[in-house]
Amino acid sequence: MSGKVQTSAATLAGDLGAGNRSGGREGRSFWGAIAASQFYQAFSNALLSSPRRQFAILLAFPVLWVLTQHLGPMLQMFYVSFVDAYPVSRGYQNEFTLDNYARFFGSAIFIMPFFRTLAFAATLTLATLILTYPVAYFLARHVKRSNQMVFLLLLLIPFWVGEIVRTYAIMILLGNNGAVNLALKWLGLIDRPIPFMYTGFSLSVGIIYLSALYMLLPLYSALEKLPRSYTEAAADLGAGPWTRFWKVTLPLSLEGISSGATLVFLISTGYYATPVLLGGPSTTVFAETIAGFFHTAGDEWPTGAAFACLMFVTALAISLAFGRLMTRLQKGVRK
Amino acid sequence: MTRHTRLVMSMIYWAFVLYIFVPLILMITMGFKDSKFIGFPIRSWTLDWYVEVFKDVEVLSAFGYSMLIGVSSTLISLAVGIWIAVLLNGRGFVGKGLIYGLTLLPALIPGIISAISFRIYAQLWGIPPGTGAIIWCHAVHNVPFVVLIVAARLSTLPKSHLDAARDLGADPIIAFMRITLPYLRPALIGGGVFCMLISFDDFVRSFFLGGYQPTLPVLIFAKLRSGMSPEINAIATVVLVLTGLLGIWAERTTRRMKQGKLQS
Numbered sequence: 001m002s003g004k005v006q007t008s009a010a011t012l013a014g015d016l017g018a019g020n021r022s023g024g025r026e027g028r029s030f031w032g033a034i035a036a037s038q039f040y041q042a043f044s045n046a047l048l049s050s051p052r053r054q055f056a057i058l059l060a061f062p063v064l065w066v067l068t069q070h071l072g073p074m075l076q077m078f079y080v081s082f083v084d085a086y087p088v089s090r091g092y093q094n095e096f097t098l099d100n101y102a103r104f105f106g107s108a109i110f111i112m113p114f115f116r117t118l119a120f121a122a123t124l125t126l127a128t129l130i131l132t133y134p135v136a137y138f139l140a141r142h143v144k145r146s147n148q149m150v151f152l153l154l155l156l157i158p159f160w161v162g163e164i165v166r167t168y169a170i171m172i173l174l175g176n177n178g179a180v181n182l183a184l185k186w187l188g189l190i191d192r193p194i195p196f197m198y199t200g201f202s203l204s205v206g207i208i209y210l211s212a213l214y215m216l217l218p219l220y221s222a223l224e225k226l227p228r229s230y231t232e233a234a235a236d237l238g239a240g241p242w243t244r245f246w247k248v249t250l251p252l253s254l255e256g257i258s259s260g261a262t263l264v265f266l267i268s269t270g271y272y273a274t275p276v277l278l279g280g281p282s283t284t285v286f287a288e289t290i291a292g293f294f295h296t297a298g299d300e301w302p303t304g305a306a307f308a309c310l311m312f313v314t315a316l317a318i319s320l321a322f323g324r325l326m327t328r329l330q331k332g333v334r335k
Numbered sequence: 336m337t338r339h340t341r342l343v344m345s346m347i348y349w350a351f352v353l354y355i356f357v358p359l360i361l362m363i364t365m366g367f368k369d370s371k372f373i374g375f376p377i378r379s380w381t382l383d384w385y386v387e388v389f390k391d392v393e394v395l396s397a398f399g400y401s402m403l404i405g406v407s408s409t410l411i412s413l414a415v416g417i418w419i420a421v422l423l424n425g426r427g428f429v430g431k432g433l434i435y436g437l438t439l440l441p442a443l444i445p446g447i448i449s450a451i452s453f454r455i456y457a458q459l460w461g462i463p464p465g466t467g468a469i470i471w472c473h474a475v476h477n478v479p480f481v482v483l484i485v486a487a488r489l490s491t492l493p494k495s496h497l498d499a500a501r502d503l504g505a506d507p508i509i510a511f512m513r514i515t516l517p518y519l520r521p522a523l524i525g526g527g528v529f530c531m532l533i534s535f536d537d538f539v540r541s542f543f544l545g546g547y548q549p550t551l552p553v554l555i556f557a558k559l560r561s562g563m564s565p566e567i568n569a570i571a572t573v574v575l576v577l578t579g580l581l582g583i584w585a586e587r588t589t590r591r592m593k594q595g596k597l598q599s
Contacts, residue, residue: 035509048507058421074444074452076455077451134348151348157579160532161578162578165552165575168555169571170358172361173357179361266443266444270539271446276560287446290448291451294543305452308448311445312444
C-alpha cells in the first residue's frame with residue numbers, strides 16, 4: 001500500500017513539477033504556467049487562503065443552485081397555486097385565495113382524470129413489475145456474468161430513443177391497419193380490425209413500453225447482488241422452487257421492487273404526449289387536464305399550478321407510503 | 336433451478352426482447368413503404384421518404400435546433416453536476432443529506448409537473464419562452480444524472496493522489512484541474528452523452544417552454560397530430576439510429592470505466 005502511494009506520488013511530482021518532461025502531453029505545462037502566474041497567485045491567496053474559506057467557496061454554489069433551481073420552481077408553483085391571478089397584469093395586486101383548489105373538488109371533470117391517473121399509474125406499475133421481474137431474474141441469475149452486459153444492452157438500446165418516437169411505434173403496431181390486426185386477420189381470428197387505438201389498452205401498452213426499463217434496472221441490480229448460495233442453501237434444506245422464490249428470492253429483492261415501483265409510478269403520472277397520442281376521450285389523464293390550463297391565456301395558470309401541486313403531493317405521498325411499507329417488510333425479513 | 340424453468344425464463348426474456356424491438360422494427364419498415372397510407376401490407380418499396388427528409392428544411396432546422404439545445408444544456412449540467420458531486424463526495428457537513436435530496440429532486444418530479452413549474456418560474460425571472468428557457472430547463476433536469484455518474488467515479492479516486500498534489504504545492508483548484516478532472520473523463524463522456532440523449536429526446540419540457548421554433552420531438556408531435564405519414568417514419572428511423580449508436584458508445588465508455596480500463 002505505502003509503496004503504491006509512493007510511486008503515484010513520484011509520478012505526480014514529475015507531472016506537477018516539470019510538465020514538459022513527460023513527453024509533451026498537452027495541458028500539463030499550461031496549468032503549471034497558470035499556477036505560476038502572478039495574477040493567479042494573487043487570486044489564490046485571496047480566495048483559498050484557509051481550508052475554511054476553500055470549503056465555503058465549494059459549498060456556496062451548490063447550495064445556491066439546488067435552492068434556486070431545484071427547489072425554486074416547485075416553491076414558486078406552490079405559491080402561484082394560492083393566488084387569484086398570475087402572471088399579474090401591471091398595477092394589479094394579486095390576492096391570496098383557495099379557489100384554485102376548490103375548483104378541483106367542485107367538478108367531476110377534474111376529479112375523474114385525477115383518480116384515473118392514479119389508478120392507471122398504480123395498475124401499470126404492478127403490470128410492469130410482473131412483466132419485468134422474470135426478465136431481470138433471468139438476466140441476473142441464468143445468464144453468464146460475462147454475457148450479462150450484452151443481454152442488458154440489447155434491452156437498453158431502444159430506451160435511448162425518445163418518448164415521441166416510441167409512442168409512434170406503438171401507434172403503428174396497434175392501428176386499425178397495424179401489425180397486430182393484420183396478423184389476427186391473417187390467422188382468420190377476426191374479420192374486421194379490432195379498434196385498439198385511443199383506448200385504455202393502447203395507452204397501457206404505450207406506457208409500459210416507455211417505462212419498463214425504470215423497473216428492470218433496479219430489479220436487475222437487486223437480484224444480481226443476491227448470493228446464489230442463499231437459494232442453494234434453501235434447496236439443500238428441502239425447499240422447492242416456489243418456496244425458494246417466496247421465502248428467499250422475493251423478500252431479498254424487495255429493495256429493487258421498491259425503488260423500481262416508485263420510479264415507474266412517479267414517471268407514469270407525468271406522461272403528457274403519450275396519452276394525447278394513444279389515448280381517447282375516455283382515457284383523459286390528469287396531465288392533459290393540467291396542460292389545458294397552460295395553453296390558454298395566463299389567467300388560468302394558478303388553477304393549473306394548484307392541480308399540479310395536488311397531483312405531485314398525492315403521488316409523492318403514495319410513493320412514500322409504499323416505500324415505508326417496503327422497508328417494514330424488509331425489516332420483517334431480516335429478523 | 337431445473338433445466339425446465341431455465342428454458343421458460345429464457346423464453347420470457349426473448350419474448351420481452353421481441354416486445355421491445357417489434358414496434359421499432361415495424362416503424363422502420365414502414366418508412367420504406369411506397370405509399371402515403373400508413374398500414375400493412377406493404378406492396379412496393381421506396382427510399383423516397385428518406386430523400387424527402389434530407390430535403391425538408393423544417394426537419395433539418397429542427398434537428399439542428401435540438402442539437403444546439405442538447406449540447407448547450409449538457410455543458411451547463413456537466414459543470415454544475417461536477418461541482419455538486421465534488422462537494423457531496425467530500426467531508427461531511429450539517430445539511431449534507433438535505434443537499435443530496437434536493438440534488439436528486441428534478442429527476443423525481445413527473446414530466447408534466449416539471450415542465451409547468453419551469454414555465455411559471457421562467458415567468459418569475461422574466462425569461463421569455465424560447466431557446467434560453469429550454470436550455471435552462473433541460474440543464475437543471477439533467478444535473479442529478481451527472482451528479483450520480485460523476486460521484487460514482489469520484490469515489491474510486493484514491494485520496495493519496497490529491498494529497499500528493501497538495502503536498503507538492505498545488506492549491507485545490509490546480510489539483511482539481513490536473514488530477515480530478517482528467518480522472519473523471521470517462522464519467523464525463525458517459526454522463527454527457529446521457530444528458531445529450533435525454534435533452535434531444537425530451538418532448539414535454541421543450542413543448543411548454545418553447546417559442547415558435549420547434550425542437551425535433553415537438554415537430555414530430557405536431558406532424559403526428561395532423562396525420563401519420565411515412566416521412567415521420569423516416570425521420571424517426573434516422574433519430575433512432577443516431578441515438579442508438581451514441582447510447583451504445585456512451586454505455587461502452589462507462590462500462591470500461593467500471594472495469595477500470597480507462598484509468599488516467
